[in-house]
Amino acid sequence: MAQAEFDNQAFRQALGSFTTGVTIITATAPDGTPVGLTANSFNSVSLDPPLVLWSLAKTSLSVEAFNKAEHWNVHVLSQHQQDLSNTFASRGEDKFSGIELEDGISDAPLIPACSARFQCRNTVTHDGGDHLIFIGEVVDFDQQALPPLVFQQGQYAMTARKPWEEVALSAQPAAPECSYNEDLLGYLLGRSHFQMLYRMRKVLDEQALEDSHFFALSVMNIQHQLTIEELNTHLDYTGHSIGEADVKFLVAQELIKELDNDVYQLTPTGRETSLHHIAQAKAIEEELIAELGSGDVMALKLMLKRLIHKTDPGLPDLWSEQGAK
Numbered sequence: 006m007a008q009a010e011f012d013n014q015a016f017r018q019a020l021g022s023f024t025t026g027v028t029i030i031t032a033t034a035p036d037g038t039p040v041g042l043t044a045n046s047f048n049s050v051s052l053d054p055p056l057v058l059w060s061l062a063k064t065s066l067s068v069e070a071f072n073k074a075e076h077w078n079v080h081v082l083s084q085h086q087q088d089l090s091n092t093f094a095s096r097g098e099d100k101f102s103g104i105e106l107e108d109g110i111s112d113a114p115l116i117p118a119c120s121a122r123f124q125c126r127n128t129v130t131h132d133g134g135d136h137l138i139f140i141g142e143v144v145d146f147d148q149q150a151l152p153p154l155v156f157q158q159g160q161y162a163m164t165a166r167k168p169w170e171e172v173a174l175s176a177q178p179a180a181p182e183c184s185y186n187e188d189l190l191g192y193l194l195g196r197s198h199f200q201m202l203y204r205m206r207k208v209l210d211e212q213a214l215e216d217s218h219f220f221a222l223s224v225m226n227i228q229h230q231l232t233i234e235e236l237n238t239h240l241d242y243t244g245h246s247i248g249e250a251d252v253k254f255l256v257a258q259e260l261i262k263e264l265d266n267d268v269y270q271l272t273p274t275g276r277e278t279s280l281h282h283i284a285q286a287k288a289i290e291e292e293l294i295a296e297l298g299s300g301d302v303m304a305l306k307l308m309l310k311r312l313i314h315k316t317d318p319g320l321p322d323l324w325s326e327q328g329a330k
């Protein structure tokens with residue numbers, strides 16, 4: 006392609022299709038100042054000898070420090086380190102403030118709580134257009150079971166694994182003429198919701214509580230004082246509501262009590278019951294994390310939050326002080 010036709014913007018965008026992890030690379034300048042930047046140009050080069058590479062823009066403020074550094078450290082960031090990634094992707098601020106650095110094999114700063122870290126001795130530096138390419142020998146490395154941060158098309162992302170054996174729900178594929186199939190999103194969401202609730206329902210059954218009571222106690226655990234009308238605005242989208250008979254039942258069970266002006270709140274027993282429900286919900290989630298892996302569960306939550314935003318019928322904000330939009 007002739008140089009005049011080369012579209013830099015489109016080139017950058019096409020490169021963004023190559024999904025990468027996110028690293029922070031650190032070194033120490035000759036005057037002892039720690040330097041570091043966010044980089045996704047990191048890659049493996051060789052297993053024997055163990056070599057890795059990354060590239061640094063020649064416009065970087067730390068170019069001189071890296072050029073002179075004998076050692077640099079690569080930190081493969083975990084999902085929880087997105088803010089750190091942003092800090093190290095900005096110029097000129099004190100990027101290391103508040104970080105408790107660990108001791109490594111060299112003077113290069115070593116950041117804790119990463120998915121993996123590679124402590125490297127620089128072996129060769131190549132010119133690479135507007136970047137410098139650093140190749141380093143890995144002298145030491147470590148890894149933690151923390152899901153990695155991902156970068157794709159200019160945005161942070163999460164990865165979910167694709168274990169095929171878990172993806173087909175039935176050995177019998179649905180007949181082609183069948184109007185429902187196991188890939189229908191509503192079916193998948195509904196089924197997973199009811200399967201999660203099924204475990205919880207055993208606890209509810211022991212307490213003779215219906216789903217609507219469980220939902221009501223959960224809302225009152227967050228929004229402490231509510232009229233029944235306000236409570237029902239939070240429940241409306243579930244298809245459940247609390248009627249007079251339910252209020253009587255919950256009061257008789259000493260789970261809620263009436264204050265002035267038709268306002269209700271949980272009793273100490275109600276609060277304890279609700280805390281028991283939360284503990285059960287957390288135990289179910291912990292088991293799921295053990296089964297699916299924390300990275301996949303985080304990716305699932307991310308997608309569910311996006312879906313909730315897109316399908317919100319205009320619910321009052323459950324998590325705000327007043328429960329109002």
Ligand SMILES: Cc1cc2nc3c(=O)[nH]c(=O)nc-3n(C[C@H](O)[C@H](O)[C@H](O)COP(=O)(O)O)c2cc1C
Nearest residue numbers: 042043044045046060061062065066067094095096
């Ligand atoms: C996800 C991501 C990946 C990046 N990858 C690189 C890279 O590989 N090389 C590079 O020089 N800059 C990269 N940058 C940009 C630098 O982090 C940014 O220019 C930083 O301000 C450089 O800091 P410095 O000038 O203090 O060295 C990346 C930024 C982000 C957000």
